[in-house]
Amino acid sequence: MRKNKEQFAKAISSSKEYPDALYQSTERLEKRLKKERRQKRILFTTLPSFTAAMLFVILVNNNIAFARSLKDIPVLNKLTEYVMYNASLKSAVENDHIQYVNLKDTDEDLTLSLPYVISDERNLILFFDVPSDFLKNDHEDVMISREKITDRDTGKVIDKGYLSYSSSLGYLGESEETSHLSQLNIDFVEVAMPRNLTVEVTLTKSSHEGSISKKLAEYRFSYDLSLEPPKDPKIYELNQSVWIEDQEILLEKLTQYPTMSLFTYSIKNSNTMDITMSMDFYNDGVLTPLNTTGYLTQHDDSPDGKTTITMRIQDNYFKVPKERLLKIHSYTMVPKDRKPLEVNLEEKTLEENPYGILLEDVTIEDNVTTITFHTTENYHSLPFRSTRDGTEIIQQSLYTSYTEELNNKTYSYAFRDVIGDSLYFDVADGPLKTLRDPILVPIPMEVTR
Numbered sequence: 001m002r003k004n005k006e007q008f009a010k011a012i013s014s015s016k017e018y019p020d021a022l023y024q025s026t027e028r029l030e031k032r033l034k035k036e037r038r039q040k041r042i043l044f045t046t047l048p049s050f051t052a053a054m055l056f057v058i059l060v061n062n063n064i065a066f067a068r069s070l071k072d073i074p075v076l077n078k079l080t081e082y083v084m085y086n087a088s089l090k091s092a093v094e095n096d097h098i099q100y101v102n103l104k105d106t107d108e109d110l111t112l113s114l115p116y117v118i119s120d121e122r123n124l125i126l127f128f129d130v131p132s133d134f135l136k137n138d139h140e141d142v143m144i145s146r147e148k149i150t151d152r153d154t155g156k157v158i159d160k161g162y163l164s165y166s167s168s169l170g171y172l173g174e175s176e177e178t179s180h181l182s183q184l185n186i187d188f189v190e191v192a193m194p195r196n197l198t199v200e201v202t203l204t205k206s207s208h209e210g211s212i213s214k215k216l217a218e219y220r221f222s223y224d225l226s227l228e229p230p231k232d233p234k235i236y237e238l239n240q241s242v243w244i245e246d247q248e249i250l251l252e253k254l255t256q257y258p259t260m261s262l263f264t265y266s267i268k269n270s271n272t273m274d275i276t277m278s279m280d281f282y283n284d285g286v287l288t289p290l291n292t293t294g295y296l297t298q299h300d301d302s303p304d305g306k307t308t309i310t311m312r313i314q315d316n317y318f319k320v321p322k323e324r325l326l327k328i329h330s331y332t333m334v335p336k337d338r339k340p341l342e343v344n345l346e347e348k349t350l351e352e353n354p355y356g357i358l359l360e361d362v363t364i365e366d367n368v369t370t371i372t373f374h375t376t377e378n379y380h381s382l383p384f385r386s387t388r389d390g391t392e393i394i395q396q397s398l399y400t401s402y403t404e405e406l407n408n409k410t411y412s413y414a415f416r417d418v419i420g421d422s423l424y425f426d427v428a429d430g431p432l433k434t435l436r437d438p439i440l441v442p443i444p445m446e447v448t449r
Contacts, residue, residue, distance in 0.1 A: 079116065079127065082181060087288070087314040088260045089125065092118050095318040097258045099228050105221040110134060112203060112221050121230045122188050123259040126199065126223075130180040134205070140216070143204045144182045151194040152224065161191030187312075195227045233257050234317065234447045236324075242439050244331055247271045250306070251326070254443055261315035263326075266306040271336075276380070276429065278330040281313065283321040288313065320445075328439040332380060332430045340388065340424040343371055356431050357383060360410065370414045371423060376407055377431035385428035387413065389420045 079098075083089035092098060103114040113129035128144055135141070146164040150157050166184045184201065205217045234256040242249050248271060252264040267275060281288040334355075343350050343359060350359035356377035363370045375383070382400065401412045415423070 079181070087316055088258070089118065091316040091318050092258045097231070097318070101223075101225060103223045103225070105223060107219040107221055110203070110219050112219070114223050117225065117227070118259060119193070119227045119230065120257040120259050121193060121233060122257055122262075124186040124188070124193060124199075124227070125259060126184045126186075126201075128182045128184065128201075128203075130182055130203075132180055135180060139209055140205065140207050142180070142182055143206070144184050145202050145204070146184060146186060146199065147202050147220065148198075148200040149186070150198040150200075152196040152198055153194060158191060158194070158197075162189055163187040193227075193230075195229070197225050197227075199223050199225060231258055231317075236444050236446070237448045238441070238443065240441060242328065242441065244275060244277070244328075244435075244439075245273070245333060247273050247275050247333070249275065249277065251441060252308075254324075256315055256317045258317045261313050261317070263311045263313060264308060265311075266308045269305045269307060273333045274336055276332045277328050278380075278432070280327045280329065281315075282323075282325040282327065283316070284323055288315070322445075324443040324445065326441040326443055328435065328441070330432050330434045332432055334427055334430040338427050340426045341384075343423045343425065344421065345369065345418070345423065346421050353427075354430075355383060355427060367417050368414055369416075369418045369423070370412060372410060372412045374408055374410045375431075376409070379409065379431060380429060382411060383427060383429060384411075384413075384425040386426045387415065388424045388426070389415075389418050389422070 080090060080093050083093060097118060099117050099119065101114060101117055104111055105114075106112075111131070114126055115129055116127045118125040118127075130142055144166050146166075148157060148159075149162075164184065164186045166182060182203075186199075200220065200222045203219045203221065204215060205219075207214050207216055236254040236256075238251040238253055240251045242251060248268055250266045250268075252266060255262045255264070263279075263281075265277075341351060341353050341355075341357070343362065345362055345364070348359070348362040350357070350373075356375050357373050358375060360372040360374045361370075362372075373383075382402070399412075399414050401410075403410045
């Protein structure tokens with residue numbers, strides 16, 4: 001086997017220049033070739049690894065059509081570079097949990113390729129390959145959004161129960177021939193993901209000059225996907241209660257998928273306070289801060305008398321740590337029956353409150369009322385969730401701004417045509433409190449499913 005590898009390395013070094021998309025190792029090459037459903041891959045799968053690799057090099061150097069076809073395949077190690085800040089996707093790519101689908105669709109003069117997807121029971125991540133010459137300068141970008149998903153086995157449109165969001169991954173290199181990758185995530189939160197589905201997307205091309213954005217073009221594409229069977233999730237049951245200021249929180253479970261992990265906990269509706277916790281995960285001592293890498297989805301379980309909160313976090317499905325620990329280190333807490341804070345516009349005063357929020361200024365000009373608050377307390381987000389005037393009508397602010405200087409945080413809200421002499425601000429959250437003794441919870445290492 002070692003002799004074969006040495007022969008292959010020698011053949012590579014003496015071959016002519018070949019496309020950048022040529023795979024970097026015989027092991028990965030063999031795996032990729034076996035997955036290909038096209039006719040030439042059937043030929044490769046009947047050959048020994050070294051013979052197939054040699055034939056691959058010969059075809060690259062002597063068959064122009066074959067060599068050009070490889071340019072449609074983005075290099076996986078380049079893809080890894082653009083998911084390196086997402087621990088879940090990075091580990092998925094590195095462990096070959098990625099499916100080569102090689103789909104294309106054309107609208108007008110634009111062909112949009114979909115070379116790779118990553119999927120599990122809950123998530124579908126699509127990596128689109130936008131031609132580099134489609135973007136003319138640095139002021140142009142693209143956004144790919146989901147339009148419709150159809151279950152091809154039933155013919156029914158799936159119109160709810162999932163979230164979708166997209167991001168641009170930039171250029172794969174400095175060459176003018178390289179491609180622009182865009183990523184579309186579809187998170188099936190409340191419905192099962194079909195394995196045979198049609199995904200319809202819209203690509204919007206825009207230009208940005210300063211703060212001005214202009215839509216230049218819009219295209220629509222459709223792709224028929226047949227996804228590989230999903231890997232089973234790994235579920236670690238906690239079923240443990242912790243207490244913070246006489247408020248009970250039930251830590252339920254950690255569920256691992258190849259694309260992310262879900263941490264679930266619940267708060268009893270009989271609790272008198274709304275509480276939000278800041279937590280960290282430690283995998284073999286390596287920190288994963290939940291308050292910065294995850295987002296929350298929350299729903300009420302009325303029959304159980306509790307509110308269940310699911311936090312999505314980055315994790316490594318493919319590497320089992322020796323020890324996993326949950327650390328609860330800080331929290332925010334506000335009474336469930338809290339009243340809104342009243343700002344008297346005529347007297348320019350704010351009533352006393354336990355949230356450390358002070359009124360800085362009230363200005364009224366051209367029917368626009370601007371309220372500015374300041375605080376030295378640490379808030380996770382804006383301290384208010386909505387505003388009402390004297391007629392109890394919810395007001396949408398013209399803008400909200402936030403600044404911080406020397407630990408002094410300033411929040412400004414502007415409203416048009418305010419009715420009445422007061423504005424009422426509904427408190428969303430309280431200031432962050434740090435536990436003197438963090439709560440440490442070992443996570444069981446035995447998978448229950």
